[in-house]
Amino acid sequence: MTNNNIYFVANWKMNGHLSLIKRLKNVVILSNNKKYKKIKIIYCPPFTLISKLFDKIKKSKIIVGSQDCSYEDNYGPFTGDVSPKLIKEIGAKYVILGHSERRLKGDTNKIINRKIHAALKQKLKIILCIGETLNDRKKNKTFSVLKKQLLLCLKKINNIDNIIFAYEPIWSIGTGVIPLNNILEHDISKIIKFIKSKFKNQKPKIIYGGSVNPENIVKLKHIKNINGFLVGGASLYENKFVDIIKKTTI
Ligand code: PEP
Numbered sequence: 606m607t608n609n610n611i612y613f614v615a616n617w618k619m620n621g622h623l624s625l626i627k628r629l630k631n632v633v634i635l636s637n638n639k640k641y642k643k644i645k646i647i648y649c650p651p652f653t654l655i656s657k658l659f660d661k662i663k664k665s666k667i668i669v670g671s672q673d674c675s676y677e678d679n680y681g682p683f684t685g686d687v688s689p690k691l692i693k694e695i696g697a698k699y700v701i702l703g704h705s706e707r708r709l710k711g712d713t714n715k716i717i718n719r720k721i722h723a724a725l726k727q728k729l730k731i732i733l734c735i736g737e738t739l740n741d742r743k744k745n746k747t748f749s750v751l752k753k754q755l756l757l758c759l760k761k762i763n764n765i766d767n768i769i770f771a772y773e774p775i776w777s778i779g780t781g782v783i784p785l786n787n788i789l790e791h792d793i794s795k796i797i798k799f800i801k802s803k804f805k806n807q808k809p810k811i812i813y814g815g816s817v818n819p820e821n822i823v824k825l826k827h828i829k830n831i832n833g834f835l836v837g838g839a840s841l842y843e844n845k846f847v848d849i850i851k852k853t854t855i
Contacts, residue, residue, distance in 0.1 A: 606831055609643070610810075610832065611853065611854070612833030613834055613853075614771070616837045617672075618651075625841065628843050629662065631847050632846060633667065645668060647698075649669075652672075668698050670701060670732065671697050671701070672704065673701065674692055674700045674723065675688045676720045676722075677723065688723070688727075689729050693728065701731075701732045701835075702717050702724065702732070703734040705778060706778075714753070714754055718761075721762060729767075730767045731768045733759075733770055733771065735751050736777075742776065747792065748792075751796060755796075755799065764804075764807065765807050770811045772813055777814075778814065778837065780815075789825075793828065797811060797830060811831060811832055812832050812834055813834055817835075817849060822853055823852055826853045
C-alpha cells in the first residue's frame with residue numbers, strides 16, 4: 606500500500622435496496638474516526654438510491670459516486686440518460702467509467718473517452734476501470750489490451766489528477782479468483798510506468814478490483830504502489846466492507 610490516501614470504492618452494481626442503506630451505521634462511524642483519516646470511502650449505489658444514501662450519510666465523510674454517466678454532459682432530450690451535470694447536482698463527486706459490465710453493454714473505449722470528457726467538464730472525479738479477459742491473459746496479450754484501453758480512453762486528456770485507475774482483471778470480477786500478489790504487483794507497476802510515460806510529472810492513483818473480500822485482503826494489502834480497492838459483491842454487506850477497510854489499515 607502507499608502512504609497516501611487509501612480509497613475503498615463500494616460498487617453496488619444493480620443491487621441494493623432501502624434496507625441496505627439503513628444498515629450503514631458502522632461505515633459512518635468508521636469514516637468519522639480520526640484513526641482512519643487517510644481512508645476515502647466512496648459508495649456507488651444505483652442512481653435511484655443516491656439521494657436516499659445521502660440522507661443516511663449526511664454526518665459522515667463518506668463520498669458518493671455513480672456507476673456510469675452519459676456522454677452528454679448537460680441537460681437535453683436524451684431519454685433514459687443521466688448526465689454528469691445531473692449527477693453533480695445531486696451531490697455525487699465520482700463516477701465509475703469503463704467497468705467491464707458496462708463495456709459488455711456496448712461501451713467502447715471511444716464512448717468511455719467521451720464520457721470522461723463530459724464528466725470532467727462537470728467537475729466529477731473518475732474511477733476508470735481497465736482489465737483484460739482470461740483469454741487475453743492466456744494469449745499473453747494482457748498488457749497490449751490494457752495499453753490500448755488507456756490510450757483510447759484517455760485521448761485528449763492532459764491531466765490525471767481527477768482520475769483513479771481501477772485495474773480489474775475481468776476474470777477476477779465476481780469469480781472468487783484473484784491474481785497472485787507477485788503477478789498483480791508486476792502488472793500494476795507496468796500500468797503505473799505506462800501512465801507516467803504519457804503523463805509526465807503526474808502521479809497516477811491505482812486501485813485493484815476483483816473478488817476482494819475480508820479473507821484475501823490480508824494478502825492483497827501488501828501489494829506495493831496500490832492506493833486502495835474497488836469492492837463489488839462484498840460491499841453489499843456492511844460488516845464485510847468494514848472488515849476489509851479495518852484489515853487493510855492494521
Ligand atoms: C466490481 O464490481 O468491479 C468488482 C470488483 O466486483 P467483485 O468485488 O464482486 O468481484
